[in-house]
Amino acid sequence: MGKIELVGVEKAFGNVHVIRNVHLQVEDGEFVVFVGPSGCGKSTLLRLIAGLEDTTGGKILIDGTDVSDTPPAKRGLSMVFQSYALYPHMSVRSNIGFGLRMAGMPKEERNRKVEAAAQVLNLTPYLDRRPGQLSGGQRQRVAIGRAIVREPKAFLFDEPLSNLDAALRVNMRLEIARLQDTLGTTAIYVTHDQIEAMTLADKIVVLSAGQIEQVGSPLELYDHPANLFVAGFIGSPKMNFVTGQAAAARGAATIGVRPEHIAGSRTDGEWAGTVTVAEHVGSDTFLYVAVPGIGDITMRAVGEFALKPGESVYLTPDPDRIHRFDAEGQAMLAAR
């Protein structure tokens, strides 16, 4: 079991409030991803759950028990750090087995478990090496091995893939997804990578300035962002925001439309503009268009759309996919 509940959690360093009144429910076996801009408190929130930092208010419950005053070792969680944080003076075998050794497990049983974990992670040939003799990806797998071997109630990941190159990142992402799926262990994962968040998460938690902006499944957040912040944060390229006339005409202070929900045409459409930058990547075409009276709009066309900077283009937002926001930046019901 690994059900985690945050009830009004607060954290202040001196008089700087880093986490403010966070309420969150993580169900057993769920994969939850924390996203948000740099410095918004993702790592801090994760460390509060881990017990590496003490809360200054509120409660943290694991399987219904208040663990706010329980030391990290007793919470039954394991953590994968961005820096891997392997023990440099120990072999891979001892690194993975360290937690079991601390728990007083006899050597034979420990070895069996370590070898099983190494098998799953393709680390068997490296068991007797030191971390310094491994590649980045292998180190990351050792760190994951160290986390799974203890059969924790939940995994905590703090940007575990951000030190890897792009190709490896994709592989490891799939590996983590597969692993979490087979083990069925609760996971909380911090990232600022959109794709990681969207692909891994059962539930995404969007944080900003120490507060939760919205919680929901990836598609819920994409289709129904609760406010301007979430709308701008989820999705890449970013949602276009338009204020003024065009918004007022739809009864909103701001309207938002994603680049992929705008149709482009050479001949006619709702907004006439001029292409300023055109990016052709083969599978998609990204156009940056200056529209008089509206502003700069990004649009995305599937496949090749042969337009060059300086040419004129007509843009038409999909009326069903226009998001409306009131003056406070909150989403207004019934997008239309």
Added chain:
Amino acid sequence: MARRISTTHRVTATAAGWLVGFLIFFPILWMVLTSFKTELDAFSTPPQFLFFHWTTENYAIVQERSNYLHHAMNSIILAFGSTAVALVVAIPAAWSMAFAPTKRTRDTLLWMLSTKMMPPVGVLVPIYLLFRDGGLLDTHIGLIMVEFLANLPIVVWMLYTYFKEIPKDILEAARMDGATIGKELIFVLAPMAVPGIASTVLLNVILAWNEAFWTLNLTTVDAAPLTTFIASYSSPEGLFWAKLSAASTLAIAPILVLGWFSQKQLVRGLTFGAVK
């Protein structure tokens, strides 16, 4: 682009380096040479550099007059004993300052170091009285306590600097893995800090070995280390340069050998933080 260094430049620089090295080394060389002279040659003007009557009689006399091994043993006990006690106290202290600092940690560190700026003679009388009344004069325990306390600030500082270099993540990983503070210290921090601890031990042993003020004032025979042994040759009956030199050579020989074999550690220890 690598900087080009002309041959002349290299020759002058090398010569200058050797000259400075020789100047620094000269007193030690002179002491060793003097130890092989007769008392008469030791005094002669102009001084004789190499062409004198070489003799080992000073060593024989020194060995006869006093028990070198006894003092050497005391030096070892004091140097290593005080270092061991210092480590036991300083490792946890440095750990807490490096990994669980408070607002006052910086001040505490500075204050500790500032105690080294006080001349020891300032507290000689109270300490002497404490030792006299506590029956600690001329005992190993007493001397170890004094030397340990005298060097503690330096030991804490050095270890603190080393510990600061250890990534906090790794200790946190150990904590997540269920290590208690004690186990974290023994299984993770200490092994990672071995090079740092080694240079600290080395420096502290050398400092304690050469420490003369307290040993001269608080010991006579039983716990007297080599510093006292040397000093006994500058006696009221007059200075015996050759014998004094022989005694000094004997006293510094062990530490010189130790220092020679651990140069690398020492340099790393002393320049720590200056170069990465």
